[in-house]
Amino acid sequence: MSAISEVVQRARAAFNSGRTRQLQFRIQQLEGLRRLIREREKDLVGALAADLHKNEWTAYYEEIVYVLEEIDYMIRKLPEWAADKPVEKSPHTQQDEAYIHSEPLGVVLIIGTWNYPFNLTIQPMVGAITAGNAVVLKPSELSENMASLLAAILPQYLDQDLYPVINGGVAETTEVLKERFDHILYTGGAGVGRVVMMAAAKHLTPVTLELGGKSPCYVDKDCDLDVACRRIAWGKFMNSGQTCVAPDYILCDPSIQSQIVEKLKKSLKEFYGEDAKKSRDYGRIINSRHFQRVMGLLEGQKVAYGGTGDAATRYIAPTILMDVDPQSPVMQEEIFGPVLPIVCVRSLEEAIQLITQREKPLALYIFSPNDKVIKKMIAETSSGGVTANDVIIHITLHSLPYGGVGDSGMGSYHGRKSFETFSHRRSCLVRSLLNEETLRARYPPSPAKMPRH
Amino acid sequence: MDPFADTLQRLREAFVSGRTRPAEFRASQLKGLSRFLRENKQLLQEALAQDLHKSAFEAEVSEISISQNEINLALRNLRAWMKDEKVSKNLATQLDSAFIRKEPFGLVLILSPWNYPLNLSLGPLVGALAAGNCVVLKPSEISKSTEKVLAEVLPRYVDQSCFAVVLGGPQETGRLLEHKFDYIFFTGNPQVGKIVMTAAAKHLTPVTLELGGKNPCYVDDNCDPQTVANRVAFFRCFNAGQTCVAPDYVLCSPEMQARLVPALQSAITRFYGDDPQSSPDLGRIISEKHFQRLRGLLSCGRVVIGGQSDESDLYIAPTVLVDVQETDPVMQEEIFGPILPIVNVRSLGQAIDFINRREKPLALYAFSNSSQVVKRILAQTSSGGFCGNDGFMHLTLASLPFGGVGSSGMGSYHGKFSFDTFSHHRACLLRPPGLEKIYAIRYPPHTPRNLRVLLMAMETRSCSCTLL
Numbered sequence: 001m002s003a004i005s006e007v008v009q010r011a012r013a014a015f016n017s018g019r020t021r022q023l024q025f026r027i028q029q030l031e032g033l034r035r036l037i038r039e040r041e042k043d044l045v046g047a048l049a050a051d052l053h054k055n056e057w058t059a060y061y062e063e064i065v066y067v068l069e070e071i072d073y074m075i076r077k078l079p080e081w082a083a084d085k086p087v088e089k090s091p092h093t094q095q096d097e098a099y100i101h102s103e104p105l106g107v108v109l110i111i112g113t114w115n116y117p118f119n120l121t122i123q124p125m126v127g128a129i130t131a132g133n134a135v136v137l138k139p140s141e142l143s144e145n146m147a148s149l150l151a152a153i154l155p156q157y158l159d160q161d162l163y164p165v166i167n168g169g170v171a172e173t174t175e176v177l178k179e180r181f182d183h184i185l186y187t188g189g190a191g192v193g194r195v196v197m198m199a200a201a202k203h204l205t206p207v208t209l210e211l212g213g214k215s216p217c218y219v220d221k222d223c224d225l226d227v228a229c230r231r232i233a234w235g236k237f238m239n240s241g242q243t244c245v246a247p248d249y250i251l252c253d254p255s256i257q258s259q260i261v262e263k264l265k266k267s268l269k270e271f272y273g274e275d276a277k278k279s280r281d282y283g284r285i286i287n288s289r290h291f292q293r294v295m296g297l298l299e300g301q302k303v304a305y306g307g308t309g310d311a312a313t314r315y316i317a318p319t320i321l322m323d324v325d326p327q328s329p330v331m332q333e334e335i336f337g338p339v340l341p342i343v344c345v346r347s348l349e350e351a352i353q354l355i356t357q358r359e360k361p362l363a364l365y366i367f368s369p370n371d372k373v374i375k376k377m378i379a380e381t382s383s384g385g386v387t388a389n390d391v392i393i394h395i396t397l398h399s400l401p402y403g404g405v406g407d408s409g410m411g412s413y414h415g416r417k418s419f420e421t422f423s424h425r426r427s428c429l430v431r432s433l434l435n436e437e438t439l440r441a442r443y444p445p446s447p448a449k450m451p452r453h
Numbered sequence: 454m455d456p457f458a459d460t461l462q463r464l465r466e467a468f469v470s471g472r473t474r475p476a477e478f479r480a481s482q483l484k485g486l487s488r489f490l491r492e493n494k495q496l497l498q499e500a501l502a503q504d505l506h507k508s509a510f511e512a513e514v515s516e517i518s519i520s521q522n523e524i525n526l527a528l529r530n531l532r533a534w535m536k537d538e539k540v541s542k543n544l545a546t547q548l549d550s551a552f553i554r555k556e557p558f559g560l561v562l563i564l565s566p567w568n569y570p571l572n573l574s575l576g577p578l579v580g581a582l583a584a585g586n587c588v589v590l591k592p593s594e595i596s597k598s599t600e601k602v603l604a605e606v607l608p609r610y611v612d613q614s615c616f617a618v619v620l621g622g623p624q625e626t627g628r629l630l631e632h633k634f635d636y637i638f639f640t641g642n643p644q645v646g647k648i649v650m651t652a653a654a655k656h657l658t659p660v661t662l663e664l665g666g667k668n669p670c671y672v673d674d675n676c677d678p679q680t681v682a683n684r685v686a687f688f689r690c691f692n693a694g695q696t697c698v699a700p701d702y703v704l705c706s707p708e709m710q711a712r713l714v715p716a717l718q719s720a721i722t723r724f725y726g727d728d729p730q731s732s733p734d735l736g737r738i739i740s741e742k743h744f745q746r747l748r749g750l751l752s753c754g755r756v757v758i759g760g761q762s763d764e765s766d767l768y769i770a771p772t773v774l775v776d777v778q779e780t781d782p783v784m785q786e787e788i789f790g791p792i793l794p795i796v797n798v799r800s801l802g803q804a805i806d807f808i809n810r811r812e813k814p815l816a817l818y819a820f821s822n823s824s825q826v827v828k829r830i831l832a833q834t835s836s837g838g839f840c841g842n843d844g845f846m847h848l849t850l851a852s853l854p855f856g857g858v859g860s861s862g863m864g865s866y867h868g869k870f871s872f873d874t875f876s877h878h879r880a881c882l883l884r885p886p887g888l889e890k891i892y893a894i895r896y897p898p899h900t901p902r903n904l905r906v907l908l909m910a911m912e913t914r915s916c917s918c919t920l921l
Contacts, residue, residue: 016809021832057899087852098850103835105858182859190657197654201647204664206863209657227889234896271897281897356469369886378881380471382556385880390892393882397551399540400880405558406635410659412878425865427853428831430841433822436680443687444724444734446510 004172007164008136008179012107014161015134020104023082027075029129029158033122034071036157037064043153044118047145051117052239053284062238063119066396070123073398073415074130081130081419084428097430102423104132105206106182111173111196113187114286115242115336117143120187120210121150125163127418133183134162138176140188141169142286181205183422187244189334190407208411208421210244211404212334213361217247217391218351218377220368221256228367228389229263232340233271235391237318240283241294241338245363245384247391248335249324251351254344261304261320264340268305268318277315285314285337294337297330301341326354348373352380360384360406365391384408457629460617461560464587467614468559473585476532478612482582483531485610486575487524490517493606497571500598504570506737511692519849520575526851526868527583534583534872537881550883555876557585558659559635564626564649566640567596567739568695568789573663574603577638580871586636587615591629594622595739627652634658636875640697642787643860661864661874663697664857665787666814670700671804671830673821674709676842681820682716685793686724688844690771693736694791698816698838698845701788702777703795704804710795714773717793718758721771730761730768738767738790747790753783754794779807801826805833813837813859816845837861 001009019025037044044064048054054063084099108128112121121139128135137154139147151165166176177184177199186196187210200207219228236247252260272279285291291314298307298319306319316338324331324341331341345351355364364383366374374388384404387394395402395414403412413421472478490497494517501507501516527534537552561581565574574592581588590607592600604618619629630637630652639649640663653660672681689700705713725732738744744767751760751772759772769790777783777794784794798804808817808830817836819827827841837857840847848855848867856865866874894903 055899057904060904087850090850093846093850098853100853101831193657194654197657198651201650201654204643204646204650204662204860204863211657224886227886230889230896279898281899374883378554382877383879386882388883389886390884393546393884394880397540397543397546397882399542400551400553400882401878402880405877405879407657410657424835424858425854426836426858427838427847427855429839429843429847429850429853430827431843431846433676433680433820433842436683443683444510445726445732446508446734
């Protein structure tokens with residue numbers, strides 16, 4: 001048996017031991033994770049700094065804090081969520097007990113990704129632990145510092161058999177995907193998403209796929225452009241654009257394009273100074289391949305701001321493109337970098353058409369003071385989620401499910417949805433053996449009492 | 454030539470036009486389904502009789518009424534289900550509007566099986582239409598008579614720009630699955646389930662798979678054998694055993710077996726007479742292939758009840774087998790016929806181990822007067838659904854989700870669960886414009902002071918919040 005198989009088998013045996021069934025056990029594990037975050041925060045920040053040039057603010061505030069909140073929330077809610085839920089009964093089941101019983105699925109595989117390598121690996125894990133599963137983690141090898149750190153510190157705070165970390169590249173991931181799991185949650189791109197789902201199909205394993213796409217950002221003529229541009233700049237350029245729900249491109253009327261460019265520039269200078277390379281708060285591209293990819297998208301484009309990069313430090317300046325052609329390469333793939341194309345459209349209808357001709361995105365943004373505009377945009381498009389008059393924040397509310405649709409994904413998690421995703425809802429009806437007389441009518445023979453046609 | 458391209462194109466265009474969005478349209482589709490059932494009852498009963506020798510009673514109870522109930526429930530609740538679902542907000546989002554918008558996926562494919570060819574087509578169809586999707590229904594070609602009614606009569610009752618029935622066997626289904634759908638709902642066996650999911654993966658299409666397995670039926674020593682026998686025999690033999698949630702095999706002690714077997718005989722005789730083959734209430738096996746398969750299983754263990762078969766009639770007698778080994782063929786596959794093997798266990802613990810060694814079943818049954826026993830089995834096993842002290846009654850409650858786990862399936866439906874299955878739950882947060890000062894703290898440059906302020910604010914918080 002391979003090393004990977006052994007690890008998974010051990011997790012399964014640990015799950016089968018039954019110790020995750022006790023709510024108290026799960027809570028202890030969650031408390032362990034909380035202690036890990038508090039005690040090892042410096043190490044976590046260090047890894048994020050090394051991988052992505054994050055600092056203690058961006059690390060904490062854009063990544064770690066959500067995991068802490070999720071842990072607190074789940075510890076509080078677990079008894080309520082885990083309890084049997086009685087359901088409405090029908091006339092002939094009035095005397096019975098009818099309820100939904102939540103159970104762990106078994107061994108869950110979480111394949112993390114590199115852009116928020118702590119959050120996107122651990123936040124799903126929190127849900128899986130809360131639901132009583134064993135969890136095998138496969139962090140992304142691209143964020144190598146976080147991957148090694150997780151492998152080193154998780155066993156110090158959590159049950160070592162139930163929550164193993166498996167590190168490695170494509171070969172190891174392929175190996176892991178041959179094993180049988182009871183649920184797989186994958187965060188990443190659509191191409192690998194397909195591979196994961198096909199591997200899962202061999203074992204009839206349900207999957208949650210958190211993918212991506214080009215999240216459009218429509219800016220109405222009548223909105224407060226100062227506010228809109230500041231918020232867009234904040235959401236787009238955080239983590240140097242490497243956020244799955246970042247506004248990918250702007251759609252606006254040509255008459256406001258220049259203003260938007262100016263206000264975006266203003267905000268960027270406020271955030272990162274004249275030279276973002278010198279800002280502590282500005283991230284770096286994860287690796288050379290992605291650096292080349294993003295720089296390549298600038299070819300032939302009209303650069304209104306930025307457009308420069310430094311391969312040695314994998315720095316790409318905050319970049320704004322104007323008058324972008326929807327057919328050009330920068331509009332054909334998720335940018336995942338600090339490049340913000342502006343595509344001009346002459347009406348809300350044209351914007352909607354452009355959006356609906358493309359794959360359903362993970363997020364959709366509309367800036368408008370006009371309720372009707374917002375409602376129309378939402379009603380005539382589809383996306384994983386929506387924020388109006390801001391960006392990104394819909395994913396921070398744990399009562400909203402976080403997930404995609406179409407090519408941007410399937411399934412969702414966060415908060416209670418995580419618990420549901422990683423649980424089996426078992427329908428239960430418990431009857432009595434003492435009421436046989438009342439049930440006689442259902443048995444054959446079924447004579448003339450049946451209405452004959 | 455792609456036989457499906459035009460149909461799918463037409464349905465996609467209809468979806469994009471927005472026709473299926475208004476509640477009125479969806480309600481009229483559902484009313485159409487209702488009229489279809491009411492106006493074609495005789496036709497449907499005849500088709501089901503031809504396909505499966507289904508009695509009028511079984512057709513009414515397990516196909517027509519159950520479908521009608523789903524339609525009525527959807528009609529009654531449609532607008533409530535369609536409404537945006539408001540969600541609780543935290544401190545940072547108090548001023549916002551936060552809700553989940555239910556949206557149709559688009560083009561849905563429903564692949565339905567032959568054993569309850571009407572119910573297992575209409576049930577999912579109700580959910581898909583109520584949720585505002587356009588639907589392609591591919592009924593089983595094995596239940597030929599019902600397939601014909603569904604193909605020729607059903608479309609007349611619904612808007613055909615948004616609904617189509619396509620026909621074909623495994624090859625055609627394979628070709629159909631090469632196309633992109635926005636959701637696929639499949640009912641059938643796990644092997645084909647894998648093929649469907651693999652095809653869906655190529656297009657990143659979400660799926661619900663209603664599969665099957667061997668549903669264990671534990672019979673405790675502490676119970677009345679005749680009551681148990683009535684219930685087990687009834688649910689085993691319903692539709693000649695061709696039910697995904699039928700009790701597949703019994704687990705009990707040798708002592709209980711000795712009392713159960715005569716009770717089972719008594720129940721079977723009462724239900725179907727001395728010559729079950731002449732009872733109008735006992736179904737027939739769907740096809741020659743399945744008949745042969747089942748006939749082969751009759752030689753496992755030892756026959757203590759029944760064991761007869763008649764190829765010309767595709768008839769298998771209600772049969773009970775004892776002295777069955779775990780390795781016998783009858784214990785290796787889902788039986789899907791009126792054959793009930795009894796496997797002996799010496800304790801509840803042994804029964805639980807036996808069950809847990811195997812794939813998670815679609816249903817699990819436990820018979821005992823002791824609620825402790827029932828609860829212990831529930832707690833120490835897993836299955837799609839569970840019923841204590843009866844057969845598959847749990848699926849008659851629309852308030853309970855119907856679906857499997859592990860190799861018995863993924864996803865669920867019935868009632869509101871159907872509507873939710875066929876809807877995308879879109880997270881929406883609408884922030885009023887302005888109020889920029891509140892959010893200013895989130896912007897760079899991030900000073901250590903800002904972080905301290907924020908952390909202090911968070912530590913003193915009494916509820917969870919993010920100051921974004």
